[in-house]
Amino acid sequence: MTFRRKRIPQLWQRGARERRGTVDAVTASEPTPPQVRLRPEIAALPPYRQGRPAPADGFKLSSNENPWPPVEAVASAIAAAATEVHRYPDATALTLRERLAERYGVSVDEVLVGAGSVSLIAQFVLAAAGPGDEVVYSWRSFEAYPGLVTVAGATSVQVPNRPDHGHDLDAMADAVTDRTRVVIVCSPNNPTGVPVTADEFERFMARVPADRLVLLDEAYAEFVRDEASVDGSSLIGRYPNLVVLRTFSKAYGLAGVRVGYAIGPVPILDAARATAIPLGVTAVATAGALAALEPANEEELLGRVDALAERRDALRDALIAQGWEIPVAQGNFVWLPTGDRTMEVAEALFDGGIVARAFPGDGIRVSVGERESVDVLLRLLGELV
Numbered sequence: 327m328t329f330r331r332k333r334i335p336q337l338w339q340r341g342a343r344e345r346r347g348t349v350d351a352v353t354a355s356e357p358t359p360p361q362v363r364l365r366p367e368i369a370a371l372p373p374y375r376q377g378r379p380a381p382a383d384g385f386k387l388s389s390n391e392n393p394w395p396p397v398e399a400v401a402s403a404i405a406a407a408a409t410e411v412h413r414y415p416d417a418t419a420l421t422l423r424e425r426l427a428e429r430y431g432v433s434v435d436e437v438l439v440g441a442g443s444v445s446l447i448a449q450f451v452l453a454a455a456g457p458g459d460e461v462v463y464s465w466r467s468f469e470a471y472p473g474l475v476t477v478a479g480a481t482s483v484q485v486p487n488r489p490d491h492g493h494d495l496d497a498m499a500d501a502v503t504d505r506t507r508v509v510i511v512c513s514p515n516n517p518t519g520v521p522v523t524a525d526e527f528e529r530f531m532a533r534v535p536a537d538r539l540v541l542l543d544e545a546y547a548e549f550v551r552d553e554a555s556v557d558g559s560s561l562i563g564r565y566p567n568l569v570v571l572r573t574f575s576k577a578y579g580l581a582g583v584r585v586g587y588a589i590g591p592v593p594i595l596d597a598a599r600a601t602a603i604p605l606g607v608t609a610v611a612t613a614g615a616l617a618a619l620e621p622a623n624e625e626e627l628l629g630r631v632d633a634l635a636e637r638r639d640a641l642r643d644a645l646i647a648q649g650w651e652i653p654v655a656q657g658n659f660v661w662l663p664t665g666d667r668t669m670e671v672a673e674a675l676f677d678g679g680i681v682a683r684a685f686p687g688d689g690i691r692v693s694v695g696e697r698e699s700v701d702v703l704l705r706l707l708g709e710l711v
């Protein structure tokens with residue numbers, strides 16, 4: 327009896343035979359496997375780059391994280407919530423919404439909680455803008471904006487920052503056309519640190535048609551010390567088209583559990599809720615956020631924020647004294663407009679133990695982190711200026 331082998335050129339078989347060196351020229355004519363049909367604009371998106379890990383005894387200053395680990399009571403609340411993770415979370419994070427509604431003097435329906443405020447921005451853009459629609463924002467601004475506009479199928483309209491690295495709100499209002507569905511204002515702007523003033527924002531809102539959604543992204547609101555800056559919490563209820571976004575990731579040190587919130591008019595929030603992936607906010611995350619809002623814990627956390635704001639101001643002053651041109655910095659980071667020298671400076675920082683976020687050809691964003699990181703940073707940058 328003879329056994330006949332079927333000649334099916336399976337990739338794994340071929341690989342094995344290639345390794346044994348028994349495959350001849352047949353492979354050359356092998357058809358390439360068909361490419362899965364993807365949306366071309368999605369396939370062209372740059373892959374997400376996580377900040378590089380810090381070298382041993384170096385500092386990771388690339389993601390604007392809070393350098394302190396959670397306060398004890400917050401960590402305990404998260405650990406306690408972990409014993410219930412066999413249950414689905416409350417779909418609308420009602421308890422947290424109640425707490426936030428009380429704080430901001432609004433109804434629970436005017437608060438939307440998401441898995442980080444980046445998710446919420448994506449939800450609002452999806453709710454308002456699709457193919458053929460435009461989303462206006464400043465540039466350079468938050469790296470996440472271009473991708474989430476593309477995912478919605480909409481078109482980004484990027485308005486260059488002013489020479490002082492702040493938003494050019496007049497030019498942004500000029501950029502609003504019939505196609506515009508959303509305008510994103512980031513204050514203080516990530517990565518440049520410059521806030522929008524309350525006056526500028528008011529003039530801007532007066533120019534934007536009331537049927538276009540304005541998102542005020544205030545991820546760093548708690549770090550702002552400049553009294554003239556816009557404060558979204560004082561604008562709630564004043565405009566039918568304004569949504570204010572905040573997060574527990576930065577000031578409250580909860581970046582790892584993913585929780586942020588939006589406050590705004592109910593119909594807009596309802597639309598954004600409809601675009602969410604259900605149950606994205608975990609009970610572990612809401613437990614952490616609720617604990618962070620407990621008065622004693624919040625006092626401790628905001629004390630850390632004060633320390634970071636002072637550290638930031640001292641760092642900026644010292645860098646300016648070294649001869650760097652540093653824009654106004656109201657977040658938990660500073661911006662070095664290094665232009666063509668960006669990669670050179672970023673590599674030198676890395677070699678010295680500091681991981682910063684480099685935007686090639688443009689500049690470097692350095693988070694205000696551990697106290698000990700400041701001396702290292704100043705020593706390295708003092709040599710590079």
Ligand SMILES: *Cc1c(COP(=O)(O)O)cnc(C)c1O
Binds near residue numbers: 572573
């Ligand atoms: C960090 C950040 C956010 C919020 O991030 P989440 O962790 O998703 O809450 C939003 N906007 C800007 C500009 C940020 O820098």
